[in-house]
Amino acid sequence: MNVSFSLTLLSLALLYQSTANAEETVPQDDLFFQSLPIVLTASRLSQPVSEAPSAMTVINREMIDASGFRSVPELMRLVPGMYVGFADANRPVVSFHGSADEYAHRMQILIDGRSVYMPPFGNVGWADLPLMVEDIDRIEVVRGPASASHGTNSFYGVINIITRDAMSQNGGSVSATGGYASDFSVRYGKVSEQVDFRLSAGYRSDAGLNNNVYNDHNATKLVNFRASFHPSEQDNLELQLGGSDGLYGMGIRDRVGEVRRDSVFRDTTSQSQFELLTWLHNWSDNDESKLTYSNTFRSAQDPKLCVNTGLCDQLNPLGFAVSNVISQRNELGLQNTHAFGENNRLVWGGNVRRDYANASLLFTQSYTVNPWQIFAHDEWHISSAAVLNIGGMLENNGMNSQDFSPRASLSYHFTPQQTVRVGISTATRSPAMFEAYVSANNTYFGGAYVPPLESLRPEHVISREIAYLGEFPSLGMTLDSRAYVDEVNDLIWWDKFVDPTNSSYPDSYKNLLAAEYRGWETTVKYRWDEGRSFLSANFVLQSASARLSGTPTQYNNPNVIANFDPTQAYGAVVRAYYQDQYLNQFSQSVPAQSGSLLWSQHLGNQWKISLGYYFRGLVRVGDVSNDVTPEYRMRRIDVRIAKRLNESVRNNAEVALVIQNLTQDQYTNYGTLNEKAAPYFTQRAWLTTTIDF
Numbered sequence: 001m002n003v004s005f006s007l008t009l010l011s012l013a014l015l016y017q018s019t020a021n022a023e024e025t026v027p028q029d030d031l032f033f034q035s036l037p038i039v040l041t042a043s044r045l046s047q048p049v050s051e052a053p054s055a056m057t058v059i060n061r062e063m064i065d066a067s068g069f070r071s072v073p074e075l076m077r078l079v080p081g082m083y084v085g086f087a088d089a090n091r092p093v094v095s096f097h098g099s100a101d102e103y104a105h106r107m108q109i110l111i112d113g114r115s116v117y118m119p120p121f122g123n124v125g126w127a128d129l130p131l132m133v134e135d136i137d138r139i140e141v142v143r144g145p146a147s148a149s150h151g152t153n154s155f156y157g158v159i160n161i162i163t164r165d166a167m168s169q170n171g172g173s174v175s176a177t178g179g180y181a182s183d184f185s186v187r188y189g190k191v192s193e194q195v196d197f198r199l200s201a202g203y204r205s206d207a208g209l210n211n212n213v214y215n216d217h218n219a220t221k222l223v224n225f226r227a228s229f230h231p232s233e234q235d236n237l238e239l240q241l242g243g244s245d246g247l248y249g250m251g252i253r254d255r256v257g258e259v260r261r262d263s264v265f266r267d268t269t270s271q272s273q274f275e276l277l278t279w280l281h282n283w284s285d286n287d288e289s290k291l292t293y294s295n296t297f298r299s300a301q302d303p304k305l306c307v308n309t310g311l312c313d314q315l316n317p318l319g320f321a322v323s324n325v326i327s328q329r330n331e332l333g334l335q336n337t338h339a340f341g342e343n344n345r346l347v348w349g350g351n352v353r354r355d356y357a358n359a360s361l362l363f364t365q366s367y368t369v370n371p372w373q374i375f376a377h378d379e380w381h382i383s384s385a386a387v388l389n390i391g392g393m394l395e396n397n398g399m400n401s402q403d404f405s406p407r408a409s410l411s412y413h414f415t416p417q418q419t420v421r422v423g424i425s426t427a428t429r430s431p432a433m434f435e436a437y438v439s440a441n442n443t444y445f446g447g448a449y450v451p452p453l454e455s456l457r458p459e460h461v462i463s464r465e466i467a468y469l470g471e472f473p474s475l476g477m478t479l480d481s482r483a484y485v486d487e488v489n490d491l492i493w494w495d496k497f498v499d500p501t502n503s504s505y506p507d508s509y510k511n512l513l514a515a516e517y518r519g520w521e522t523t524v525k526y527r528w529d530e531g532r533s534f535l536s537a538n539f540v541l542q543s544a545s546a547r548l549s550g551t552p553t554q555y556n557n558p559n560v561i562a563n564f565d566p567t568q569a570y571g572a573v574v575r576a577y578y579q580d581q582y583l584n585q586f587s588q589s590v591p592a593q594s595g596s597l598l599w600s601q602h603l604g605n606q607w608k609i610s611l612g613y614y615f616r617g618l619v620r621v622g623d624v625s626n627d628v629t630p631e632y633r634m635r636r637i638d639v640r641i642a643k644r645l646n647e648s649v650r651n652n653a654e655v656a657l658v659i660q661n662l663t664q665d666q667y668t669n670y671g672t673l674n675e676k677a678a679p680y681f682t683q684r685a686w687l688t689t690t691i692d693f
Contacts, residue, residue, distance in 0.1 A: 036471060036478060041110075041140040041160040043377045043389060044149050044335060044347045050419040050469045051379070053389035053409040055143040055482050057523065061136070063536065066600040066610035068640035068658035070133060070181060070204065072161060073126050077596055077614050079141050080521040080538035085621065085631070088216035089208035090127040090248040093621070096143070096156040097486060097517045098544050098589035106155035106429050106459075108146065112163055112240065114276050114294045117153055118327045120357035120367070122432030125298055128270045130222040130242035132185050132202045134175060137164045143521065144484065145427030145463045147405035148392050151351070151373050155429040155461055156486070166196035166228040166238070172693045179686030181206045197227040210682065213252060215265040220246040236280045243273035250302065264312065264320070270300040288337040296329045307361065307443035321443060325359040348376040355398070357433050361444040367437055369398030371430075387411040389423075397430040401458050417471035421482075429459040431492060435509045450498055450506045453553055457511050461488045476531075481522040488515040489549060496577055497554050500561070500570055513582075514549035517542065517590065532602040539595040546586040552578060588630060591617035605644070612638040634667040636660075636681070652692040659685040 037060070042052035049056050057079045069075050073092035076082045085093040087102050096107055103123040109116050111131060116124055139161050146154040169189025177183035185202030201223040208216035224242030231237065251265035276294045283289070302323040306312035311319030335349035351373045358366040377391030392406035409423030440450045467482035491513035498508040519542035526535045555578075557570035565573065594617060600610040613636070620630040642656035661683045668680060 036469060039140050040162075041158055042142055042146070042149065043379065043391065045337065045345055045377065045379055047379065049480070050413070051387045051389075051411050053391075053407060053423055054146060054425065055465065055467060055480075055521070057141040057143060059139040059141070061138060062534070062600070063598060064133060064136060066598055066640065067612055068610070068638060068656070068660070070183065071126065072129070072131070072133070072136075072139070075133075075139060076141075076159070077612075078536070078538070078598060079143070080523055081143065081519065081540045081542065081594065082141075083591075083616075083619065086209060088214045088250075089206060090216055090218035092126045094126070094159075097542075098515075103432070105432060106153065108150050108154035108158045110150070110158065110160040112276065113160065113292065114274065114296065115329065115331065116296060118296065118298055118329060119355045119369075120325065120327060120359055120362065120433035122153065125270060125272060125300070127218060127248060128220055128244045128246040128272050128298070130224050130244040130272060130274065131161065131163070132200055132204075132222070134173070134185055134187065135163050135200050135224065137162050137168070144465065145405075145407070145425040145461050145486075147395070147427035148407035148425060149375060149377060151393055151395055152371070152397055152403075152428045152430040152458065155427045155459065163226070164198065166198045166226045167191050169198040173690065175688060175690040177686050177688040180684035181686045183688070194230050195227065197225070199223075199225050208249065210680075215249040215251040217249040218246065220244055234282045238278040238280070240276040241274065244271065246270050264304055264306065266302070266304040268300065268302045270298065272296075272298040286339060290335045292331075292333045292335075294329075294331050298327050300325045305361065305444070321361060323359070323361050323444065325362070326357070328356040330354045343381040345379045346376065350374040355433075359444065362434055362439065362442050363437055364439045364441070367433055369433070371398040372396050385413045395428070397458060399430060399436060400455070401430065403428045403458055417473070419469045421465070421467040421469070423465050423467075425463045427461050429492075431456040431458070431509070435492060448504070448506055450508050452495070452509050453498065454510060456492055456509060457490050459488065459490050459492055459511070461486055463487075476527040478525045479522070481520070483520045484518070486517040488513075488517070491515055491546075491549075493582075495553050497570070497574055500554065500557065500559065508553070510550060510553065512548060512550040512552060513546050515544060515546040515586070517544050519543070529602055533600055535597070535599045537595070537597045539593075541593055542590050543592065544587055544590045546583055548578065548583070585620055588618065588620035591619040593617045608642045608644075610640045614638070629668070632667045635665045636667065637662040637665070654690045656688045656690075657685065658688070659683065
């Protein structure tokens with residue numbers, strides 16, 4: 001990554017605007033220009049992107065419709081630097097800065113501020129989230145460490161899915177999809193003086209990626225409800241609740257002569273439910289207090305999990321067991337916002353949480369951890385041009401570790417539309433329950449893991465960035481560009497061959513690696529046709545490197561490996577393994593180049609066409625070992641064509657055709673084993689009809 005190149009771009013942009021139109025202002029009725037949006041997630045304060053302490057991407061409703069995507073993971077293709085893959089059709093993988101595995105360990109995922117990051121694996125059940133894409137208002141993505149505002153696991157960033165409020169639906173809507181996907185949804189809402197509500201119910205399903213290789217069909221039934229009560233002008237009480245029930249195929253078709261833990265075809269199930277209660281009070285001096293309580297529950301069942309790889313055969317039932325995993329998260333939070341005059345605002349508060357997990361094949365007992373957090377963030381307008389954001393969070397992770405994560409940034413407006421931001425931020429990532437508490441007798445992983453020999457410490461990251469944000473009203477364009485360096489320490493990694501007395505050579509976990517990520521991200525947005533048509537483009541250059549910061553348990557063991565290679569010392573094999581399998585391959589854990597382009601054009605008042613182009617360089621996922629086939633380069637084109645059938649605002653109907661991978665680019669999906677990386681992403685299409693009434 002050439003940082004000097006990015007800085008040159010920033011300088012050129014500044015020079016262009018300062019010489020062309022240094023004092024350009026934005027007319028209030030200018031329909032050709034949409035200024036940088038207001039965001040809530042970066043600091044818990046409502047701020048324009050140009051004054052937020054972190055890099056932000058906002059995916060609004062217009063972009064969601066134009067993309068044609070059916071799920072939140074797919075929408076993340078519109079975020080610069082975000083990796084999106086599929087272990088199979090019902091196990092999406094979303095990650096940032098090379099943290100690509102099936103578990104969202106290092107990204108905090110929120111829905112309306114409620115964390116959906118679940119124990120015991122520290123993952124997000126993307127497939128069974130009780131959320132329809134039609135109910136999303138926008139998605140705010142913090143591209144950088146954010147533990148100062150959102151706690152542990154906001155390591156590389158935060159995805160906050162903000163749904164449409166209860167007032168947004170006054171009437172009904174029905175949507176049906178046929179083709180590759182078979183989806184159906186119905187939404188109804190009512191707005192009144194004291195009570196507003198919205199009810200959504202739906203069904204989404206498809207056949208999967210490649211039925212010749214995968215058994216990954218999926219079907220999810222879901223419902224969610226949102227109501228807002230206004231007992232007084234100062235108070236608002238909001239209730240959200242919902243649930244889902246899903247059936248998901250699992251298994252990879254057997255290869256001749258291979259025994260695979262996940263090869264047996266079967267149907268797994270999961271159920272989830274949530275409740276979120278929020279009380280908001282506005283004080284007489286425009287200060288604000290918010291009290292929230294949330295409960296999130298998930299239960300997942302696998303009727304035929306392989307617990308003994310030597311006996312796992314389609315015709316042999318002895319190697320399998322029924323797996324039940326139950327997880328629950330309860331959280332109570334208080335947040336207060338106070339203004340000190342016109343130039344200073346402070347938000348502060350705290351949270352207490354209870355995380356519970358019960359997985360008999362993974363743990364010898366159920367586990368409960370009780371973390372707590374105290375946070376504060378101050379926004380100070382030092383002058384009309386300079387804005388200082390500073391804050392931090394003190395957090396106890398419930399696992400005998402307490403950390404403080406600070407963050408600071410300075411935004412300077414050279415003109416009202418030209419801003420440069422410099423910042424430094426930190427974050428932690430606490431061990432997941434299965435990393436810290438896995439049983440030595442566990443069969444969930446086929447006995448492949450044993451408990452850590454040393455207590456795991458939280459991972460730490462320090463991120464430094466310089467960014468430029470430019471608004472060009474006369475051109476209808478905005479430019480957002482940043483260069484960053486992320487330094488990661490105490491990365492929890494596989495501790496290989498932990499027990500030499502065990503012939504299966506089980507692994508464990510340990511704080512072993514230090515990594516560095518460097519990159520340049522840029523986003524350009526352009527509007528025309530009185531603001532109805534737009535283009536949004538992202539481009540990213542990035543690199544990654546790693547070194548050992550700790551010592552693997554068997555790194556210096558002089559004993560020979562009797563059952564493996566009696567001519568070599570155990571330590572020599574481990575040293576070679578880490579160098580060949582991890583350190584030499586780490587640079588491929590991020591694609592060197594990636595990006596996206598989303599173009600949407602109105603054709604008169606009834607037709608609209610949009611085109612998405614998504615590209616990504618070669619990338620190696622999972623444990624980045626050199627026997628894994630890298631994912632091939634992706635050059636994919638999607639198209640959406642929509643026709644409005646009724647011009648009435650209240651009674652509107654639309655028919656939309658979506659074709660994904662129009663040119664049939666032959667790229668592979670997420671894979672940690674060679675045979676899983678082989679199937680290509682095929683072309684698929686569906687037709688959706690939506691009627692509002």
